[in-house]
Amino acid sequence: MPSNTSSSGFFLVAAAMSAFFMGTIGTISFYAGVSAEAVTFYRLFFGAMLMGGYLLLTGQREKIMTWPGFKVLITGAFLSGFVVFYILAMSYTSMANAIMLIYLAPVTASIVAHFLMGERLSTASVGLILLALLGFAMMMEFQLTFGNNEDEALGILYGFCSMLCYAAFMLTNRLIEERVHVLTRSGYQMFAGALCILPMMLQQADSISGQQWGWLAVAGLIPGFFAIVLAVVALRALPAATFGTLAYLEPITVVALGWVLFDQTLNGLQLSGCALIVLSGIAQAVLIQSKSEPAAVIAD
Numbered sequence: 001m002p003s004n005t006s007s008s009g010f011f012l013v014a015a016a017m018s019a020f021f022m023g024t025i026g027t028i029s030f031y032a033g034v035s036a037e038a039v040t041f042y043r044l045f046f047g048a049m050l051m052g053g054y055l056l057l058t059g060q061r062e063k064i065m066t067w068p069g070f071k072v073l074i075t076g077a078f079l080s081g082f083v084v085f086y087i088l089a090m091s092y093t094s095m096a097n098a099i100m101l102i103y104l105a106p107v108t109a110s111i112v113a114h115f116l117m118g119e120r121l122s123t124a125s126v127g128l129i130l131l132a133l134l135g136f137a138m139m140m141e142f143q144l145t146f147g148n149n150e151d152e153a154l155g156i157l158y159g160f161c162s163m164l165c166y167a168a169f170m171l172t173n174r175l176i177e178e179r180v181h182v183l184t185r186s187g188y189q190m191f192a193g194a195l196c197i198l199p200m201m202l203q204q205a206d207s208i209s210g211q212q213w214g215w216l217a218v219a220g221l222i223p224g225f226f227a228i229v230l231a232v233v234a235l236r237a238l239p240a241a242t243f244g245t246l247a248y249l250e251p252i253t254v255v256a257l258g259w260v261l262f263d264q265t266l267n268g269l270q271l272s273g274c275a276l277i278v279l280s281g282i283a284q285a286v287l288i289q290s291k292s293e294p295a296a297v298i299a300d
Contacts, residue, residue, distance in 0.1 A: 008237070015234035015246040016281065021227035023253025025219065027261060032215035034206045036087040039219055041201040044080065044194035046220020047228060051187035063181050068188040071176050075185075076192025078169040079228070084197055085162035093155025101159035103136050103251065105166035106244025112171055113240035119174075124287055125241045132248045132280040138273025139255060170243060173235035182236060186229045245284045248277045 029039045055063050086102060107129055113119035121129075176185055208216070234243055252274050259266055266274070 011234050011237040012242070012246065012284075014230045015238055015243050016249055018227050018230035018234060019247050019249035020253050021222050021230065023223075023250040024257065025223040026254050027257045028215055028219045028223065032212050032219065034208060034212055034216070035201070035204040037084075037197060037201040037204050038206045038208070039216065040080070040083045040087070041194055041197050042216040043219040043224040044190045044197070044228075046217060047224030048187050048191035048194060050220060050225045051183060051190065051229070055183060055187070060183070063184045064187070066180070066184050068180050068184050069177065071172060072180060072185045072188045073192045075169060075172040075176070076189035077196050078165045078172060079189055080193035080196035081165035082162050082169055083193075084200065085158045085165060089155050089159035089162055091155070092151045092158065101156065102163050102166060103133075103248065105163045105170070106240075106247050107133060108163065109167040109170040110239075110241040110244050112167065113174070117171070117174065117240070119239045119241065121241055122287075125239075125284070128245055128280045128283050128287070129241060131283075132245050132277050135273040135276030135280065136248055136251060138276065139251060139270050141267075141269060170235060170240055170247075173232055174240065176236075182233050183229070186232045189232065190224065190228055242284050242287075246281050249281060252277055 025039070025043065029036060032039055052064055055061065082102075089101070110119075110121060110125070110129055114121045173185075231243075234246075255266065255270065255274065
């Protein structure tokens, strides 16, 4: 088996697993029972601490002491901005509106990468992105409602800002220098994001019990450490279009967990939307594998 093909397969799996782990944050937040700001802070802070502990225990202290560069810190700010604006959007508009806006980010990132980063979109890639977007709209039952009051307009604005931060997170990760190790960039991104949201978290003044600390630790491990590290690993190698399509596995995870844990049943339209997203992700994987194989054969 050509090494290039197996390598691209690893990054595809990393992107898919990252989306799955990211999708667990809503369920963890529900069981934690503290403010969204607290969940977000500890998700990023504990994730950064886990990364630091791992590097120390494995004798990789130099990766902690390496200056990551401003691009890594800026990407961490985009990470926290994505979450904060999402929280604010849900305070003023419906969750459906907020999610629909946020998941325009993969399309936005793909278009920007096409025009500014040389990641040319093929006809097949464009079709698969649109297919995933259609599937997501079906999952949300095509519900995007606008009220006539200022709060609704403000919620839409916050949702748009969250979408821009998410797209920027995907794109800036593609611009970080290769010299910055993936573990270094992941740890510092989480740490920078935690610092950005710290003032908002302190304003909430949450009283946290022992059981809640346990759920916050889980948030730091799964949607924090695992999800963000895998996302950074995948973004280092995959085009924005491919990563963006696989990112739609995150809302599927959210819906699936709601179905299993909270008895939130799905209708035929929503199940069809899930199937479209999965199929588009599989097709993107096949597409990138087919592009890798000729290059590997030539190398042989």
